[in-house]
Amino acid sequence: MNVPDDLKYAESHEWIRVDGDTGIVGITDHAQNELTDIVYVDPPKVGASVTAGQPAAVVESVKAASDIYAPVDGEVIEVNDALGSEPALVNTAPYENGWLFKVRLANPSQLDALKSPDEYRAQIS
Amino acid sequence: MTTEPRRTFLYDQQKALGARCINFGGWDMPVQFTSIIDEHQAVRTTCGVFDISHMGEVFVSGPRAFDWLQHILANDLAKCPVGAGQYTFLLNERGGVIDDLIVYRMADDNFLLLVNAAKIDEDVAWLLKHASDGVTVDNRSDTMSALAVQGPEAARIFREVFQTEMPARNTFIAMEKCRGAVIAAGTGYTGENGFELFFANSLAGDIWAAILKAGAKPCGLGARDTLRLEMCYPLNGSDLSPDRTPLEAGLGIFVALDKPDFIGRAALLSQKESGLPTKLVALRMTEKSPPPRAHYPVLFDGRPVGETTSGVLSPSLGEGIAMAYLPPALAKPGQAVHIDIRGRHFAAVVEKKPFYRPSSARPA
Incomplete structure (x- = not known):
């Protein structure tokens, strides 16, 4: 499974790509592979506050609806509208066009609590 | 009560094919191999094979077996000749569904009941509670395995594997010497043409391999669920329950209210009289x-x-x-x-x- 080196990871299989005071959030290659056949994505609302470890979005595969947890606290500033018509992007490009939402970090020190690529690789191995 | 999920005799072969398993009715069963959508489409366009060994096989036999089952089951067994199968219900006195099942008439006085995995113990307890002289209830669920092969190519696969024609819909054939003793029935839960096989656990590996070799795609319970729901086939425990009758479920054609008596009949007649809730x-x-x-x-x-x-x-x-x-x-x-x-x-x-x-x- 692909685990890019430039991201931080949550134990619940989300990734965050940090750029200054914002971060882009998605689910990992491992998570999309486990879910398979993603058919619907319910993103958070732009402007909503999300809390680390709390559900922020829902990703639905054919077999189940799965909560996606915010890796950090913050305000949602953008969601990936492309997933509305093409939810399978989460399967085919989980780290690129299949991203879920962008958040303005409320507390950047929370990033330290997330896993490094090596720690996440160890978790899923 | 054991809490450890049980495994069918095909568990290892299926894991080797990449099966992802979930607990279903107390069994560790494949929910999918590659993708539920791919497996679903395979059944609709070519052919898929499902391990249904978790389902229960209960034989009811004896000189009074027919009369007794006419009282226990809701459909009319008189319309099920030897060599045929019939969809029917085990109802409680309130007319609610304990289980939905297919009864196969093996002989005048010998019947195979194919029941839902999660209901085997409850069904057998219910049958034994109503036990009668001249009737033997033999639960062979632990010693038998089963496969469902479904899709437009099922008839070809049957010919290739068994060198004979697939049984017609809702009929079955008992093959004694073809890969061992195998009961092959023209039944299924997908709406497609196809067949189901029932046989001793020891034959499972060989028959599974032969069906895959003939071109069926291994499928899991995920596709089984999407396929059956497109057909509006009910799943007991979800769409059927002890608190709902087959009349409410729209399955009245499988209930023979004109039979003299069966468990639940009075409740169904009264519900019909007063109107379905x-x-x-x-x-x-x-x-x-x-x-x-x-x-x-x-x-x-x-x-x-x-x-x-x-x-x-x-x-x-x-x-x-x-x-x-x-x-x-x-x-x-x-x-x-x-x-x-x-x-x-x-x-x-x-x-x-x-x-x-x-x-x-x-x-x-």
Whole structure:
């Protein structure tokens, strides 16, 4: 499974790509592979506050609806509208066009609590 | 009670093929191999094979077996000759569904009941509770395995594996010397042409391998669920329950109210007399929405009028489909309702059953 080196990871299989005071959030290659056949994505609302470890979005595969947890606290500033018509992007490009939402970090020190690529690789191995 | 999930005799072969397993009715069963959508399409366009060894095989035999089963089961066994299978119900005294099953008539006085995995113990306890002289109940679920092979190419695969013709719909053949003693039935849970096989556990590996070699795609319970829901086939525990009757479920044609008596008959007659409290309907989403799933509230005029019993995004239709018990006044094709999905209300319509008509299905 692909685990890019430039991201931080949550134990619940989300990734965050940090750029200054914002971060882009998605689910990992491992998570999309486990879910398979993603058919619907319910993103958070732009402007909503999300809390680390709390559900922020829902990703639905054919077999189940799965909560996606915010890796950090913050305000949602953008969601990936492309997933509305093409939810399978989460399967085919989980780290690129299949991203879920962008958040303005409320507390950047929370990033330290997330896993490094090596720690996440160890978790899923 | 054991809490460790059980495994079928094909568990290792299926894991080797990449099966992802879930607990279903106390069994560790493949939910999918590659993708539920791929497996679903394989059954609709070519052929898929499902391990259904978790299901129960209960033999009922003896000089009084026929009369006794006529009292225990809701459908009319007189219409099930030797060599045929019949969909029927085990009902409680309230007319509620304990289990739905297929009874295969092996001989005048010998019947095979194919029952749901999660209900084996309850069904057998119910049968034994009503035990009678001249009737033997023999639960062989632990010693038998079973496969369902379904799809337009099933007939070809049957010929290739067994060198004979596939049994016609709702009939079966008992093959004594073909890969061992195998019962092959023209039944299934997908709506497609196909067959189901019942045999001793020791034959499982060989028959599974032969069917894969002939070209069937291994399929899991995920596709089994999407396929059966497109056909509006009920799943016991979801769409059927001890508190709902087959009349409410729209399955009255499998209940022989004209039989002299059977367990639940009085309750069904009285329900028919007083009017059904609910009816199980097929619902299709009419606007873009998350896939409907079980236990979502169904709304009419903003008020809850029922809840979904099953729901899925139909791979064949590309639309959300569900079933729900609704008040009879709303149980009419074309009736508009809403389904509450995580607090948002999405438009749906009552549809005529089934949602999908397979191209390969033979007339019943």
